[in-house]
Amino acid sequence: MLSEANWAAISCVRGWMNSYECAWLAAVASVVPSWTELGTLAGRSAMAVGLHLPPNATLQLVDIEYQPEFPDTLARLRAQRPDLNITVFHGTTVEASLALADTAVVFIDADHEYDSVKEDILAWRDKAKLLCGHDFDPYYAGLVRAVQELLPAFYTPLPHIWVAAPLSAG
Numbered sequence: 001m002l003s004e005a006n007w008a009a010i011s012c013v014r015g016w017m018n019s020y021e022c023a024w025l026a027a028v029a030s031v032v033p034s035w036t037e038l039g040t041l042a043g044r045s046a047m048a049v050g051l052h053l054p055p056n057a058t059l060q061l062v063d064i065e066y067q068p069e070f071p072d073t074l075a076r077l078r079a080q081r082p083d084l085n086i087t088v089f090h091g092t093t094v095e096a097s098l099a100l101a102d103t104a105v106v107f108i109d110a111d112h113e114y115d116s117v118k119e120d121i122l123a124w125r126d127k128a129k130l131l132c133g134h135d136f137d138p139y140y141a142g143l144v145r146a147v148q149e150l151l152p153a154f155y156t157p158l159p160h161i162w163v164a165a166p167l168s169a170g
Helices: 004-011 019-029 044-050 070-080 093-099 114-124 138-150
Strands: 034-038 058-063 085-090 103-108 128-136 155-158 160-164
Touching: 004 019, 004 044, 019 044, 019 103, 019 128, 019 155, 019 160, 034 044, 034 093, 034 114, 044 058, 044 070, 058 093, 070 085, 085 093, 093 114, 103 114, 114 128, 114 138, 128 138
Parallel strands: 034 058, 034 103, 058 085, 103 128
Antiparallel strands: 128 160, 155 160
8 A cells, every 4th residue: 555645756656557566566666676667667666666765775667759758757766765776777678788787686577579578578577577568458469478488477467457477598
């Protein structure tokens, strides 16, 4: 459950994550030392995660094109959580997988096309203990297909959220 103050800080950021999805992100983030988000846009889900990570945790944010309001979101998050080690990576998700540190969780919410989601899963599966993502919905058939093919043990704790422990390449 999100506090009223935290939901107020999160909901003022433009995005498609609802309060239940943000509460789920917050609950998972509260027990992990690091989190990487692929597809940050304006930063709504990043705010939900960042407000709930443990003290001195790492948050890595990746996008090829951040929305204009993202710097304001980032500044608010840094002001509220100065203890976090926040890295902003401007580039592709695959480039980020080569440049950024391993992480407890990778949240995939970037390009929803089959090839892109498949690329994200393959690039990050050996760098994370848990892969999860947003928009698991028939409307995004390519995303659904990639998750089903590459992560057969996935589950959906909420509508539109998928979760899986990655299968290592080796």
